[in-house]
Amino acid sequence: MNGIAKPRHVGVIGAGIVGICTALYLQRDGHRVTVIDRGPPGEGTSKGNAAIIAGASCEPVAMPGILWRVPGMLLDPLGPLAIRWSYLPKLAPWLLKFVAASAPARVENASVALWALSQQSVPAFKTLMREAGLLDMLREEGWLSIYRSDKSFASAQHELELSRRRGVKMEILGQHELRQMEPTLAPDFKHGVLYPEHAQTVNNFRLVQELAQHFVRNGGRILQEEVRGFEMGPQGPTHIATAAGKHAIDAVVLAAGAWSKRLTQMLGHRVPLDTERGYHVMLPNPAVTPRRPIHIADYGFVATPLEHGLRFAGTVELGGLDLPPNYDRARVLLERGRTVFPGLQEQGKTEWMGFRPSVPDSVPVISGGDHANCFFAYGHGHLGLTYGAITGRLIADLVAGRASGLDMTPYRVDRRW
Numbered sequence: 192m193n194g195i196a197k198p199r200h201v202g203v204i205g206a207g208i209v210g211i212c213t214a215l216y217l218q219r220d221g222h223r224v225t226v227i228d229r230g231p232p233g234e235g236t237s238k239g240n241a242a243i244i245a246g247a248s249c250e251p252v253a254m255p256g257i258l259w260r261v262p263g264m265l266l267d268p269l270g271p272l273a274i275r276w277s278y279l280p281k282l283a284p285w286l287l288k289f290v291a292a293s294a295p296a297r298v299e300n301a302s303v304a305l306w307a308l309s310q311q312s313v314p315a316f317k318t319l320m321r322e323a324g325l326l327d328m329l330r331e332e333g334w335l336s337i338y339r340s341d342k343s344f345a346s347a348q349h350e351l352e353l354s355r356r357r358g359v360k361m362e363i364l365g366q367h368e369l370r371q372m373e374p375t376l377a378p379d380f381k382h383g384v385l386y387p388e389h390a391q392t393v394n395n396f397r398l399v400q401e402l403a404q405h406f407v408r409n410g411g412r413i414l415q416e417e418v419r420g421f422e423m424g425p426q427g428p429t430h431i432a433t434a435a436g437k438h439a440i441d442a443v444v445l446a447a448g449a450w451s452k453r454l455t456q457m458l459g460h461r462v463p464l465d466t467e468r469g470y471h472v473m474l475p476n477p478a479v480t481p482r483r484p485i486h487i488a489d490y491g492f493v494a495t496p497l498e499h500g501l502r503f504a505g506t507v508e509l510g511g512l513d514l515p516p517n518y519d520r521a522r523v524l525l526e527r528g529r530t531v532f533p534g535l536q537e538q539g540k541t542e543w544m545g546f547r548p549s550v551p552d553s554v555p556v557i558s559g560g561d562h563a564n565c566f567f568a569y570g571h572g573h574l575g576l577t578y579g580a581i582t583g584r585l586i587a588d589l590v591a592g593r594a595s596g597l598d599m600t601p602y603r604v605d606r607r608w
């Protein structure tokens with residue numbers, strides 16, 4: 192326990208990886224913490240991600256030139272990007288900001304902000320995992336990006352250059368080295384890049400559940416209620432209003448993932464938050480298992496070995512929060528996966544869809560607000576597992592009024608979008 196001067200009762204909205212890690216870091220400071228979620232812990236987007244704690248990550252999604260690559264991606268039925276066209280009118284303002292965020296100077300700034308978080312992502316998890324007795328859920332074998340053709344490797348040079356500028360550790364591999372490192376791969380992959388600073392958890396869903404149990408064992412409270420709004424006093428919210436009643440709090444942390452936009456507005460800020468829907472296919476008995484997570488760059492998805500099978504996860508579908516899933520997107524992953532891992536067994540496979548909470552510049556919101564007792568922790572997009580624990584640590588610093596050692600300006604809720 193760090194024991195801060197003035198312990199408070201903090202309400203955390205959302206029991207995904209971000210909400211639970213935040214609750215734990217607040218609890219370490221001696222606060223009384225109540226987490227409120229409409230479902231059990233980890234059942235949102237944190238349930239089905241690719242389980243990567245991407246400690247070497249420094250790339251926003253909107254990279255220079257993205258605008259010109261999008262039409263080609265959309266035309267390819269097996270491509271990594273799809274739009275639900277009926278959603279386009281609602282998405283348009285977000286898309287415009289996304290394109291604006293791909294300007295080189297903005298990409299550089301976003302990259303610096305992401306890298307600052309990434310470097311602390313694994314250590315911040317280790318603190319929580321060690322205390323909860325869960326260090327055996329962490330694997331530090333790095334991750335491998337693989338490229339089937341010279342052309343796909345050449346088109347990644349811009350990203351690699353960005354990573355080099357940040358100081359990311361990388362090992363460039365040829366075809367022969369790839370075969371030795373990952374013998375289950377199809378032999379025709381020509382190039383690879385190993386990122387040793389990336390880690391993974393062996394089960395991202397169980398990780399949230401176990402951390403939530405640890406939080407409860409330490410005296411934390413988790414309520415299963417839908418949050419509808421807030422009762423406001425002159426200094427900010429005094430109560431969180433739910434479908435079941437209202438709960439008095441001294442401070443509130445909004446960590447409701449892709450569903451945070453409306454509640455943010457109620458707390459006085461407007462944020463261009465939308466969702467990049469993603470899919471996974473889980474193969475419980477795959478017969479072939481890579482040694483570490485593999486990013487198949489040509490197709491834009493990840494194959495992650497987990498304690499309960501092999502998972503293919505990825506794709507981006509722009510379609511909002513309400514339209515039903517299109518599991519053809521998951522089948523695309525499997526179709527591609529068969530060509531990557533010869534001999535793959537598919538019995539017992541399951542499919543899943545989740546909502547990445549995405550802001551246009553990929554830099555998450557980790558921030559205080561206009562009211563001194565309101566804090567925001569969402570918008571982590573493709574990296575919400577990675578940044579779960581470091582977000583929790585930084586929010587605890589903000590609540591305590593303690594310097595975190597990071598310039599928090601890029602993560603502000605009221606930044607220029």
Ligand SMILES: Cc1cc2nc3c(=O)[nH]c(=O)nc-3n(C[C@H](O)[C@H](O)[C@H](O)COP(=O)(O)OP(=O)(O)OC[C@H]3O[C@@H](n4cnc5c(N)ncnc54)[C@H](O)[C@@H]3O)c2cc1C
Nearest residue numbers: 207209229235236237240241243418448469574575576577
């Ligand atoms: C296919 C795919 C692969 C991914 N792979 C990775 C990866 O390998 N590494 C990585 O770092 N990230 C990955 N991500 C992203 C990552 O999963 C998300 O960024 C992360 O899970 C977001 O966590 P969260 O806690 O913010 O949101 P969530 O896990 O969605 O939690 C938000 C919670 O808020 C609750 N909630 C919302 N509104 C209300 C309300 N009004 N009242 C009560 N409760 C409410 C929800 O029920 C939910 O439980 C991936 C995502 C997808 C889709």
